[in-house]
Structure formats: C-alpha cells, structure tokens
Amino acid sequence: MAQVEATTERIVAATPEAAFGTLADYAHARRELLPEQFSEYEVREGGAGAGTLVHWKLQATSKRIRDCLFEVSEPTPGQLVERDRNSTMVTTWTVTPAGEGKAKIAVRTTWTGAGGIGGFFERLFAPKGLNRIHDAVLANLAERLTK
Numbered sequence: 001m002a003q004v005e006a007t008t009e010r011i012v013a014a015t016p017e018a019a020f021g022t023l024a025d026y027a028h029a030r031r032e033l034l035p036e037q038f039s040e041y042e043v044r045e046g047g048a049g050a051g052t053l054v055h056w057k058l059q060a061t062s063k064r065i066r067d068c069l070f071e072v073s074e075p076t077p078g079q080l081v082e083r084d085r086n087s088t089m090v091t092t093w094t095v096t097p098a099g100e101g102k103a104k105i106a107v108r109t110t111w112t113g114a115g116g117i118g119g120f121f122e123r124l125f126a127p128k129g130l131n132r133i134h135d136a137v138l139a140n141l142a143e144r145l146t147k
Contacts, residue, residue: 041055069084107137
C-alpha cells in the first residue's frame with residue numbers, strides 16, 4: 001500500500017486573514033463552500049478552526065463514498081489540518097500572502113491507498129478527481145471573498 005496525494009492551489013483576491021478566517025469557519029462559511037460531492041455536513045464540536053470536529057460524506061465517484069469525521073488543528077499560523085478519524089486521510093490547507101490584497105491557498109490531501117491493481121488505479125485516478133473537487137471548493141471560496 002502506497003501513499004496517495006492530491007494537491008492543488010489558487011490565488012484569491014483577499015487578504016490571507018480573510019481567506020483563512022473563511023476556511024476556518026466550519027460553523028457557517030465552510031458548508032457553503034462545498035460542492036455537490038459533499039453531503040451530511042455536520043459540525044459536532046467547536047466550529048472555528050482548531051478543536052473543531054466536523055463530519056461529512058464525500059462522494060468522489062459514483063461508487064466511492066467516504067464517511068469522514070475530521071479533527072481540525074492549526075499546527076502553524078495560516079494552516080488548518082483535518083485528520084479523518086475513520087481513515088488515514090489528512091487534508092492540509094495552507095494560506096500565505098501572494099501580493100497586495102491577495103492570498104495563495106494550497107490544499108494537500110494524503111491517504112494510504114489500496115494495494116494491488118486497485119491501488120495502481122487509485123494512485124493514477126483518485127488525485128485528479130480530488131483535485132477537481134478541491135478546485136471547486138477554492139473557486140467557491142474565491143467567489144465568496146469577492147462579494
């Protein structure tokens with residue numbers, strides 16, 4: 001079994017503080033950023049950054065649905081780490097300055113993939129699909145921040 005990784009990024013027209021604050025707002029804003037692949041969204045503890053426990057289902061493909069329960073931490077300024085209690089999935093959101101009034105948001109998700117031929121196809125196709133999903137979240141974030 002090998003580690004699988006999906007990474008994408010986007011520059012948004014907002015300060016890093018505004019972008020991070022919106023991403024860290026699990027109680028309100030985050031729910032609105034999620035595309036159709038997410039369902040059953042529920043904040044179970046906290047709701048703002050570190051200490052949040054949030055649940056959702058992620059339908060990456062028509063046959064693949066992950067039941068996720070993420071614990072959120074903030075190991076460094078500008079960084080949110082979501083660790084799934086139900087799997088090896090870890091998603092790290094990193095927000096950094098990208099010039100005057102702009103922020104770069106990078107999202108990286110890793111997990112331990114399956115072995116064998118199934119694992120080969122997972123490593124080949126899953127990152128591309130997850131990158132499309134993350135790109136949709138980042139597009140929704142960019143739109144929300146410019147309102």
